[in-house]
Amino acid sequence: MKVEIEIVTGLLESGKTKFINSIIDDRDLEEETIVVIQDEFGESEINTVENKVIVIKNDIDENIKFSFIQEIITKYFPDRIFIECNGMKSVNSIIEIFEDRVAKKSCSIDDIVTLIDGKTFRLYLKNMGSIINENTLNSKTVILNNTEDISKDELDKIIGDINNLNKTINILKYDLDKEEYVNVENFKDTNIFKIFLFALALFGVTYFMSRTAIEPGAFKKFYTQFMSILIEGIPFILIGSFVSSIIQVCIPREKMMNFIPKNVFLSCLVASVAGVFLPICDCGTIPVVRGLIKKGLSISTGITFMLAAPLVNPIAVISTIYAFPQTKSIVITRVLAGIIIAIIVGLIVNLITKKDEIILKNQEDIVDCECGYCTEEYLKGTGLKIKISGVFIHAGDEFFAVLKYMIFGALISSVIQNVITLDNINVPSGKFASLLIMMAFAFIFSVCSTSDAFIAKGFLDEFSIGSVMGFLVVGPMIDIKNTIMLFGNFKRAFVIKLIAIIFVVSSVVLMVIT
Structure with a gap:
């Protein structure tokens, strides 16, 4: 059976470790052996439960290579590997590891998640736009954190920017009251609705003109x-x-x-x-x-x-x-x-x-x-x-x-x-x-x-x-x-x-x- 790879990226203090912990604590994964590779170290620590979660810190200031992944698989026989990426590095280098023919035989990427801090999104986008663009483009899911104190208009703009960068991405945000990640309104649905309204209006005008x-x-x-x-x-x-x-x-x-x-x-x-x-x-x-x-x-x-x-x-x-x-x-x-x-x-x-x-x-x-x-x-x-x-x-x-x-x-x-x-x-x-x-x-x-x-x-x-x-x-x-x-x-x-x-x-x- 192939090892499931979960790639988690985002800038410092965007909530990567917190997100990984929330997934590890899920009962559906309690029987799995999980390895977490940390390429970046924040203030939070990974929760280890009954030795089922192994944390490996990449202390070498180099990109992770497949040989490193192979050693981990051979030693721990994990069911799932989380890679907590350094937000300042290109996520492409991680993705390309698992596009290799040999890597595909033993591993498969399950999800690529980008964590975004709603409060600092605009500031980081202005100063490090290429990094955020690249991470968002390559991701399947985006998680928005710290959105409680920003206005709905500002949140809508952030969601719109993300959808402009990646039309197929799934967007979630952390709900402080429910203490869980929930789906947000997808702009794709809004755009489809607008197109439907435009088509309906065009049909209405055409029908009116033909009947008058x-x-x-x-x-x-x-x-x-x-x-x-x-x-x-x-x-x-x-x-x-x-x-x-x-x-x-x-x-x-x-x-x-x-x-x-x-x-x-x-x-x-x-x-x-x-x-x-x-x-x-x-x-x-x-x-x-x-x-x-x-x-x-x-x-x-x-x-x-x-x-x-x-x-x-x-x-x-x-x-x-x-x-x-x-x-x-x-x-x-x-x-x-x-x-x-x-x-x-x-x-x-x-x-x-x-x-x-x-x-x-x-x-x-x-x-x-x-x-x-x-x-x-x-x-x-x-x-x-x-x-x-x-x-x-x-x-x-x-x-x-x-x-x-x-x-x-x-x-x-x-x-x-x-x-x-x-x-x-x-x-x-x-x-x-x-x-x-x-x-x-x-x-x-x-x-x-x-x-x-x-x-x-x-x-x-x-x-x-x-x-x-x-x-x-x-x-x-x-x-x-x-x-x-x-x-x-x-x-x-x-x-x-x-x-x-x-x-x-x-x-x-x-x-x-x-």
């Missing part, structure tokens, strides 16, 4: 436009989330920065053509850019990539060729205009932002990223299996964080498209006015760059090619759904300035080029 006096054709048009935006955008958001996750979890900052020229203009130039190698549309660039900026990429370079990538995307280029088979100049103009505008906007952003200015929402938070896999400390020494797991967990967080803004943006865009049509607009004869209308349509329609060329072709009956270029170039850079996604990820003041710069620069460049 709204013209069936208008409702069908709204529904079709809304769903088409989502169907076009969601795959690219998913791709963008995975690209962002791979960059943040697998690529150290130093290696990434080696590929970026230090000169601002050259870095923007490189960023403007990088989209050729990352075929994602405008929906997917936002999570990628957010990840790159978190990793240390300059704001100007990140913004240049965000604006140019959808236009130089090979899929978008091919779709434009198919939409305008007789007018190849449109394809060339679209790509060149996009690159020029993106570089100019990037350079302007470089001038109006400070070197270390924080433009991302929550970038200044204690935890750099909610998934916890992104810290440079955590990237060092982690195995392939852990990194793959981190990519998927991080991608899920990124995807759902961006998706909610896209859904809202798609909803608004669909409503506006049903209100504003060519039938109720007088098309002006002036070149500049026509260009502005096409740019406005691009902003409202929120069509992905991989399919907008076919819609743009339909405008040629009413507008000149020069005006239609406004739709083809500006749409992939900024539209309603992207604007809402930007407001959800970047600070409001920065987004407002960025949108204004994009429209002004685009107007000037397109007037000159076309």
